[in-house]
Amino acid sequence: MKKLYAILLIYSALRAALLFSGFYFTPDAVxxxxxxxxxxxxxxxxxMYYFRWGYxxxxxxxxxxxxxxFLCVKVFFSDGFAKKAAxxxxxxxxxxxxxxxxxxxxxxxxxxxxxxxxxxxxxENFFNFTALSSSGWLFLFLKxxxxxxxxxxxxxxxxxxxxxxFAEKWHYILALCVPAAGLFFSLAAQFLxxxxxxxxxxxxxxxxxxxLLAIAGSNGVAAQEIYVINESAYSNxxxxxFTGFGPFKNIYLCDTLFGPHAKSEIESIxxxxxxxxxxxxxxxxxxxxSAAVCAAILIINLFIRRVKIPPRVLTANFNRSxxxxxxxxxxxxxxxxxxxxxxxxxxxxxxxxxxxxEAVINYNRSALxxxxxxxxxxxxxxxxxxxxxKNLSNLAPDRLNYFFFATHPAIVERIKNCEKYK
Numbered sequence: 379m380k381k382l383y384a385i386l387l388i389y390s391a392l393r394a395a396l397l398f399s400g401f402y403f404t405p406d407a408v409x410x411x412x413x414x415x416x417x418x419x420x421x422x423x424x425x426m427y428y429f430r431w432g433y434x435x436x437x438x439x440x441x442x443x444x445x446x447x448f449l450c451v452k453v454f455f456s457d458g459f460a461k462k463a464a465x466x467x468x469x470x471x472x473x474x475x476x477x478x479x480x481x482x483x484x485x486x487x488x489x490x491x492x493x494x495x496x497x498x499x500x501x502e503n504f505f506n507f508t509a510l511s512s513s514g515w516l517f518l519f520l521k522x523x524x525x526x527x528x529x530x531x532x533x534x535x536x537x538x539x540x541x542x543x544f545a546e547k548w549h550y551i552l553a554l555c556v557p558a559a560g561l562f563f564s565l566a567a568q569f570l571x572x573x574x575x576x577x578x579x580x581x582x583x584x585x586x587x588x589x590l591l592a593i594a595g596s597n598g599v600a601a602q603e604i605y606v607i608n609e610s611a612y613s614n615x616x617x618x619x620f621t622g623f624g625p626f627k628n629i630y631l632c633d634t635l636f637g638p639h640a641k642s643e644i645e646s647i648x649x650x651x652x653x654x655x656x657x658x659x660x661x662x663x664x665x666x667x668s669a670a671v672c673a674a675i676l677i678i679n680l681f682i683r684r685v686k687i688p689p690r691v692l693t694a695n696f697n698r699s700x701x702x703x704x705x706x707x708x709x710x711x712x713x714x715x716x717x718x719x720x721x722x723x724x725x726x727x728x729x730x731x732x733x734x735x736e737a738v739i740n741y742n743r744s745a746l747x748x749x750x751x752x753x754x755x756x757x758x759x760x761x762x763x764x765x766x767x768k769n770l771s772n773l774a775p776d777r778l779n780y781f782f783f784a785t786h787p788a789i790v791e792r793i794k795n796c797e798k799y800k
Contacts, residue, residue, distance in 0.1 A: 382451055382703070389710050390444030396782060397437035401430055405774035412790040413773040416763055421773075428770035432501045439493030446489040447706065450482065454702050475538060475701050476531040482705065483527035487519070494519060505770065507613050518575075518612070525571060529563070534701045549679035553672040560664040561623060568621045568628065576607040578630060586641050590648045596741045597656060601629075604648070609634045615769050618647045620654040623661040638768055643761040646734055646754075653733030659726045666722060674711060716782055723785045731792055734758055735799055755799030762792045 405426065413422055453459055466474040499515040502508035510518065540555070541548045572578070581587045581604040594601040609615065609632035616634045620627070629651040635644055654660070735754045742749040766773060766789045773789055780788065 382706075383448065385710070386444065386447050386451070386706065389713065390440065390447070393713060394437050394440045394444070396779070397433070397440055400776070400779040400783075401433040401437065403776035403778065406776055406780070406788075407774075409774035409788055409790050412794070416790070416793055417766070417773060421767060425766070425770045425773050428501075428505055429772040429775075431504065432497045435493045435496045439490050439497075442489050442493065443486065446486055450485070450702060454478070471542075472535050472538060475534045478701055479531045479534065479705075480527050482702070483523055483530070487523045491519070502613060507615060509611060509613055521574070525574070530705065533559075534704065537704070549675050553675050556671045556675070557665060557668040560668050561661075564621070564623060564660060564664060565626055568626065572607075572621075572630075576609070577611075578605045578607045580604070581606050581631065586644060590645065592745070593645065593649055593737060593741045594652055596744060597652060597737050599652065599655060604629065604631065606631050606633050606636075616765060617769075618651050620651040621660060623658065623664070627655050627658075627660075629655060639761065639764055640757075642757040643764060645738060646758040646761040647765075649734035649737045650730045650758075652737060653730030654726065656733065657726070657729055659730070663722065663726070667719070670711075670715060670718075674707075678707075720781075720783065720785050724787050727786045728795075731758070731787075731795060735796065739799070751799045755796040759793050759796035762789055762796065765789075 410422070417425075466477060495512075495515070498519070499508060499510070499512060508515070536555075536559070537552065540552045544551045581590075587604055590604055591601050605628060607630050609617070614634055616632060616638055618629065618631045618635065620629050622628050629648065631644070631648065635647065639647075735751075735758050738754040738757065739749065739751045742754070765771065771789050775784060775788065786792075
């Protein structure tokens with residue numbers, strides 16, 4: 379118990395310190411100087427104001443979440459809770475896990491609700507981004523919490539079943555199942571979870587749609603349709619994304635792109651997502667994450683063998699307490715793996731940025747007799763500038779927080795890369 383408390387204390391202190399550093403550290407001087415070439419002083423100041431608005435609440439949320447974790451350890455490892463779990467498990471050995479998970483997530487949601495409401499609703503409302511009412515935001519938060527709890531329950535039940543049926547070789551079987559589980563959840567995210575939150579519909583017939591499909595076709599993608607989701611029901615943020623693998627890959631454009639962005643910019647953002655599509659970034663991301671999870675499973679098994687926990691004891695004691703430790707381990711692992719995960723993500727984004735410009739150049743050169751490559755670079759450059767303006771992107775993040783949290787390259791880097799095309 380003392381070791382678990384110590385690990386939680388170190389994790390919580392590091393997370394809170396990192397969040398506080400994001401609020402107090404000065405912007406990167408080099409990025410700030412470069413940003414001044416493309417953005418006005420007011421735009422830079424407003425983006426920094428948006429980034430820091432309510433940021434201290436994120437740090438306080440981390441501390442409050444830590445307090446909740448400590449409370450969970452004290453409660454879920456108590457004798458009284460053990461008796462309750464025993465009664466549930468006597469009726470059904472698996473029922474105590476979803477009961478625990480929903481209890482845990484309900485408590486966690488209440489612990490972080492004030493801070494999430496501040497950063498998720500009050501902040502977005504202050505900057506005129508949200509399209510939701512306060513009650514609408516709360517309902518969205520409830521849906522997200524239920525989905526997270528349901529996924530965690532399914533994962534933990536699956537782990538328990540593997541350990542119960544393969545007591546001696548559970549770590550091998552579980553490691554083999556991880557990639558398949560990752561691919562399954564990718565499909566679930568696209569075909570079950572996405573429709574639970576968004577309405578997607580085919581893009582209206584237009585010259586722009588025909589050109590986007592032609593760009594895809596010129597790069598070997600026989601796309602039949604382009605889907606648009608109703609992001610405007612939630613916010614005014616503009617974006618697009620790619621998801622899926624194999625024959626299940628799809629590109630989604632947010633309806634908020636149309637109007638604020640020129641057609642040439644929409645071509646660039648579609649071509650960027652097409653890069654993710656062609657390079658199979660989601661598949662490789664899943665496989666990379668699966669390799670990390672498999673390594674963690676084998677490390678856990680080595681630890682179990684080192685402390686000499688017999689397989690029958692491991693099987694008999696995989697209850698809500700074990701599930702709690704797994705949930706904690708997941709949060710710890712996700713935090714410490716974040717720099718590596720985001721480093722890979724930034725590499726993927728750079729590759730798709732290059733592909734986007736080159737795909738537009740190749741298409742236009744095949745369709746037109748003459749085409750200036752600089753035009754494609756300028757269109758992509760304008761896209762990044764306008765995305766940063768409309769979404770109030772952080773234009774000059776400090777290097778520590780960029781290293782930990784940035785999933786995309788700095789906006790200035792992306793703009794300057796576009797200027798290389800002449």
